[in-house]
Amino acid sequence: MSNGVNLKELSQRLNLSQTTVSRALNGYPEVSEETRKRVSEMAAKLGYAPNSQARRLATGRAMAIGHVIPRSIHEMMNPIFLEFIAGAGETYSRHGYDMIISVVDDDHEEDAYRQIASRKKADGVIIHGPANEEHRHKLLKQLNLPFVVHGRIPGAEQETSWIDMNNRRAFERATNLLLDLGHTRIALLNGLEHMDFANRRRRGFEEALAARGLTPDPALMRSADMTEPFGCDNAMEMLKSDNPPTAFLISSMISAIGVARAVGQCGLTAGKDVSIITHDDALSFLPNSGEVPIFTCTRSSVRYAGEKAAELLLNMISNPASKPVSMHLDAELIIGQSTGPAPAASR
């Protein structure tokens, strides 16, 4: 027994009108400090809190942000998605917004957005994992639903708000590091390249090679969901080939761990016989810290991106006339134990 008071009852108990009570609680100026105090005390005593549905209806704002995630969201996205959510969630709750997540069948994604708009379930949404061929932003514009992209939509950079890390640059720098260490046969284990982020990473890799007059060996480039076995299996295969790579550049810690497993199983040592650089999204359950991190990595916190994306979106919502805004985050290049000079001319 603790709840059940509504505005009407509260105002009756106070011998005040609902108007005054509402204004007192919402900090409007046309109510004396004394009554305001009286009101908030009584409200606290009776445990009054405004019914959110009623408030939303009256104000016309849903006070919620939607995230629609297709059921078969690609495996590698999963943990990253959660970390992003955690960051965004903090921002939302700090601003009194709810976060609503819709898990939908892949072919119902568009429906989900339409429903959010037509039923007024949320004041805005976040687009996750933009692909090379992306259309969601068009739909959302048409639905007049504010949104922020986590990542970038190729060809729509100017007309959309987004937050992204500099994928191309990060992988370019990582590749250069390996080149500086004398590696020339570098393998790339990348995410699905129909995704924009993976596409950009590959370009960074290729451009760095090209700048030194090297051409990437297609046999050393793989692209798939970034699972652990993906890393292990491909690394194993490459290491056992006639012309194995001396270094690996990997798009995710999860797959990097797989690569490390393969390296171990081949009796090699990472950082000596083989070098590994991975991108590190700073996932909390895969810490790669310590004085000297296990993996040399390009690091960029997805959680932070989530916080910022949410802030961008909330700004857009409270300021609908504003121009598109974007944030470009640079990854840190952090030296760990998994890189070293290329072994001298192997057998």
Place this chain on the structure above:
Amino acid sequence: MSNGVNLKELSQRLNLSQTTVSRALNGYPEVSEETRKRVSEMAAKLGYAPNSQARRLATGRAMAIGHVIPRSIHEMMNPIFLEFIAGAGETYSRHGYDMIISVVDDDHEEDAYRQIASRKKADGVIIHGPANEEHRHKLLKQLNLPFVVHGRIPGAEQETSWIDMNNRRAFERATNLLLDLGHTRIALLNGLEHMDFANRRRRGFEEALAARGLTPDPALMRSADMTEPFGCDNAMEMLKSDNPPTAFLISSMISAIGVARAVGQCGLTAGKDVSIITHDDALSFLPNSGEVPIFTCTRSSVRYAGEKAAELLLNMISNPASKPVSMHLDAELIIGQSTGPAPAASR
């Protein structure tokens, strides 16, 4: 330009009352098939969808389920949590419910629940990761907010609805498997044992040993957040000790991967020199399948648990008088490549 019609406009266009239109769309019987057809056609044409806030206010149901997760949710919970969410989310959307997730400061968890109740933000909640000392269920009872526990609250099994896997039994079986293979020095790398699930797993382990007259060696039992380094570091330390274990029993795939890394670094082979059994929550980004899975494991799908938990909760909500219900899931014991007979009297 596509939305903006409300019930009033729709009914005017049809020369019908709002009542009739509402009833037609919601499938009530007191409207002729002909008008129903006319109504739904016009609704489709004008892109009408009921404003969810208004509907919620009128019906008094939030049509949403809340998940509050403390900001510092223990690291190992993270990916598991997401998988659970994915499962639950499917059930919700299939039933027209929204899922709202609140990320809150640890010391505001109680507030979060109170708000959900007093502001009527959700019709029910899921309790995640019950601890040995658990109090949330009392608060929720007092708030009169339906809930389902993912896991079990010790001492409140009868009076709460929950879904849990048989942790004790799973770890008992796993331990017996190792014992049958001749292992006697078995290490346990467990989750935080102030959590109910970890506590139960330890008991399963200890009881299996005790049944064969063995007492667990405290030096071989570790408990912490289930990160990858936790597995690697502890395994490394144990393997290098004077009296190393011949087998590892591990609470999470993530840490198991760390153990595998340590095993590799020590020049040993899993399944031959050292045996590994891990619990496998069937996380989608850590597949452990294939003809012969890499890890021998006790497997139980968290996603499935999420689906079922959501179903239990929705049932409770639509049927408030019902008695507490619970589901006990048994983990499969699956033989993979990481276990084998104990090596004959090692050096």
Place this chain on the structure above:
DNA sequence: ACCTCCATCCAAACCGCTTTGGATTTGGCC
């Protein structure tokens, strides 16, 4: 004493839907 101007407070409309309690029409049956 009279008037203006604030400072407070209030009654009532409104947000968009569901639902109650009829009103009206239709059809079957004696």
Place this chain on the structure above:
DNA sequence: GGCCAAATCCAAAGCGGTTTGGATGGAGGT
């Protein structure tokens, strides 16, 4: 033809807030 029940449909009352457009009363100015 008259009557009753079933089939349709509707006006209006909520749901619980916010917000508009005053009303009221006391202070200050002349």
